[in-house]
Amino acid sequence: MNRSVRARMTLLYGGLFTTVTVAVLLAALILQSWAVSAALGGRGGRTCAGPECDAPPPQPPDDVRESVLTSQRLILVAAVAVIAVLAFAVCWWMTGRLLRPLHRITAAAQRLSLSTLHERLALTGPDDELRRLADTFDAMLDRLERAVDSQRRFIANASHELRTPLAVQRTALEVGLADPSPERVRLIRAELLRNTLRSERLIDGLLQLAKGERGPDAAVPVDFGRVVGEVVGRQRDAGVTVSSAVRTATVVGDEVMLSQLVANLVQNAIRYNVPEGIVRVELTGDGTLTVVNTGPRVPPERAVELLEPFRRLDADRTGAGDGAGLGLSIVAAIARAHGGGVRVRANPDGGLTVRVDLPVQPVLSSQAS
Template sequence: MPATVRARMTLLYGGLFAVITLGVLSAVLWMQKRIVNDRVQDVPAHPNPVACDGVPEDMPCPPAAPVAPTPRFEFVEPGAGQGPKKVVGPEQFQDSLVGSQRLVILVAIVVITVLAFAVCWWLTGRLLRPLHSITATARRLSLSTLHERIALDGPQNELKELADTFDAMIDRLEKAVDSQRRFVANASHELRTPLAIQRTAVEVGLADPSPERLAEVRAEMLRNTLRSERLIEGLLVLAQGERGLDARAPVDLEAVVRQVVEDNAAAAERDGIAVAAETRPVTVAGDEVLLTRMAANLVQNAIRHNRPGGDVRVELSEEALVVRNTGPIVPPEKVDELFEPFRRLHADRTGSAEGAGLGLSIVAAIARAHGGDVRATANPDGGLSVTVALT
């Protein structure tokens, strides 16, 4: 069984504390021993008296011969009561004192070590308690419990920052799952609608198989077939953009933008919309087909979602591709939602005449596939300004 972080932290900090304590107490013991040695050597000497027993009274007492001083120390042995005192020399006194101090220090080391590991175990448990909450929340997470959050309380430290980051990640994951569910629902609706229309047209046409009625049914089926093709093509391009690029090649973005503007000039003129382009030579590394689709979606959306007599302005520089148009007022808080698949300003789904609602979603996916960024801002007088920055 692998060691837990709590056990590792306890061993690490408890062991360090015990080693430091052992070192300090050992140094104290060594210093005390040196002090005792110095003090014992400083004890003054006393001459030994010489008895004059056996010397005649008419003769003087001979002087005592000098002898080395021998200090005397008296100890009362434990439990001896008032019995005779035991006299020991300096070396015995020193050894006895140092031995007593060593025993006390060893007992202190054992007690401090046990207390150090116990306190470290308790403290690491309190410090790591938020991690247990994060782990428990992560284990409970599933598609049905993405609404749960850690919501860790307490001071702003590393653990709270980790919990807040985890909550933010869950927020993004929940939004991504909701977007995927909405995408699947809307895609199912968009694919089912033309099939239902075709089925109805066939049933009505077979009920009245006149040449005029068959011509109407044929035209209706062609329109729905084209819409289905556009939808499926848009989904494929969106999937390719989300997947990324397999290879890159130099692309003349100015030629791509001018070709797209020229191809959509007739549709703009038919709706009374003026299109102006201002470009500069720009070459980027990417996929020419995807970049052409990106520019076409921007220009077509700017023309489609416009007002009669409005205008579209396309600007290409080394920094970005910008497409502005006039049109209905767009609430600033709704701008980001327009980049979601099948999302419109007033409804999630769109009619057959309005396209599939994948234009800006495809633009964003292609921009990300090329390592770029796309953003949109609402114009004060109506319409949008979409900016694509490619690296």
């Protein structure tokens, strides 16, 4: 009861209203007794002794009775008026005090902008509905601030990644064509082609990330085991050993996006590996896809950072020079769009273990039989 604003308001207002009503009615009764005594000449409170006290008291005349009734009506009307005025005044005052946190929440929402996302209500007091509402508002601001910071980093990183190949191409053209010998032209051509391919891969990665964030247009049952098997079967002559253990699992979603998820995981495990390394792909019947690879050591506390766009940890993971840092980000986006999640763990001997959990479609009893 003490955690409910409604209960506290009911008890508080009911107690105040009862107290005010009793006080006013007691005053009204006192005033009424005084009026009756005055109207009847004070006989009501007089004592007597002797035979005359055995006689019945004289009946008051009609004008006296009418005067008493009139006084009673006036006192009751005055009492009701006083009760109404006091009740509305007290309720107005108490409601304003109790709803003051809502005014703070409203004011904070009205001044909310990108420059005020760091502000918090930090409401104190009992753990009631208003306190929980303020805490929920603060938690929403925390998530919004993280999302805005992530978007800012994404824009800055994307701008840097797109500007780098353009700057290289411009330098190659300006410096290389200053003395356009045939040999230099061939070098410039190769450099321009390499940077153009890098830009294409980056743009393709950004498009895939955007599609993953948007989610599938039409969700249909997909044989996820078949998709995993086809992707693993296409990995040949990679310089590493790729093995798999795939079971049947039906996932509701988009087959193309799910295929992209598996391909990004497997290709990422192959790219960031060691010569003659190992990649292990496992799919369980409950929709859990696990990809384990050997490779350079990754700090355990920084492994989760690889799920962020354009995040590269060190030179060992960028030595190939053909990645845009979007592979695992696309995997995480596609997994979230399909109602799942991704967990990344650094292996003690090097490499990563990436686990993708996707909700599977339950098998009907008729199909199982």
